[in-house]
Amino acid sequence: MRKIAGLVMAAGLVIAIVAGCGAPSKDAMVGKLKSESQTLSQENYTSTAMMTVQTDNNSQTYYVQTSYEGPDKYRIELGDSNKNINQIIVKNPNGMFIVSPSLQKVFRFNGDWAQNQGHIYLYDQILQQIVSSNFKLSQTGDTYSFEMPVTPANDVVTKEQVELDKNLQPKKVVLYDSDNQAVVLIDFKTFKKGVKFQDADFDPQKLAQSGTAKTTTVDEAFGYILPADTLNDKLAEAEPEAQDDYLLRYTGPYDFTLSEWRPNPGTDGIPSASLVDLYGVPALEMNAGSAKQLMWLDNGVEFALTSAHLTDAQLQQIAMSTLGQVGK
Known part of the structure; x- marks a missing residue:
């Protein structure tokens, strides 16, 4: 921990x-x-x-x-x-x-x-x-x-x-x-x-x-964000799946993936998800087949962290370590 x-x-x-x-x-x-x-x-x-x-x-x-x-x-x-x-x-x-x-x-x-x-x-x-x-x-x-x-x-x-x-x-x-x-x-x-x-x-x-909410300005393009805490897993692959859409694969004891992309406007219904507070950034946790997934928005980017081996606390630990990080 x-x-x-x-x-x-x-x-x-x-x-x-x-x-x-x-x-x-x-x-x-x-x-x-x-x-x-x-x-x-x-x-x-x-x-x-x-x-x-x-x-x-x-x-x-x-x-x-x-x-x-x-x-x-x-x-x-x-x-x-x-x-x-x-x-x-x-x-x-x-x-x-x-x-x-x-x-x-x-x-x-x-x-x-x-x-x-x-x-x-x-x-x-x-x-x-x-x-x-x-x-x-x-x-x-x-x-x-x-x-x-x-x-x-x-x-x-x-x-x-x-x-x-x-x-x-x-x-x-x-x-x-x-x-x-x-x-x-x-x-x-x-x-x-x-x-x-x-x-x-x-x-x-x-x-x-509403047009009344003041928000932080973000650039149209972004570099992928590397979590500062990976529980000693190593980055094996960081590949763009499309423009402004990255998939990062980590290998080691936990074998997790981190996807990052620009979200589209609209409404997504995820009834089975539960809200997790990353203390300042809300996230949604849900099942993804045999794995667990944690999804959140930060600075105009949507993140999805997925693993069959991470506990809830470990998912949150890695997610929180991305906050405030600068894209590569």
């Missing part, structure tokens, strides 16, 4: 906060959180945050804007450090979607991502995650700090720290690896309740066709 460099200052800050005392009892806090969560089920809110993801290869900063309409509609916009929106995750009564406004591309799939990995972006789900966990509670000043194991368990992050203010509104979420190093830091900047939305705000087709 790859080693992940720590966000030392952020980790230190959280540890200092945890050291506080005088927190209310867990039972009293659970009651408050449940009451707040029940209120939110029929209420709307928006939030903005900056997310830092730290790996051995590099550090990536993302802008996250969340819009929630109770009881089960949401939109999570993911952008770069300059707040240029690149992709949008949408949940509405018709299903779940990944939208790329710059590519006018929509992926439709099913799943309960918000109740699992996606809870870190959604205030209502953060509250439910705390209530359902065996958390440790502490308080420093007007800040409540909750420490709990990550659920569902995975090989990338093992522990979660959540900070809420005195009104139980989100301040910070930190995810740690098994070495107690901070992997993901989400710093909430704004939070507002009682927001009114239009139906178009959760319509993936209209979001894909």
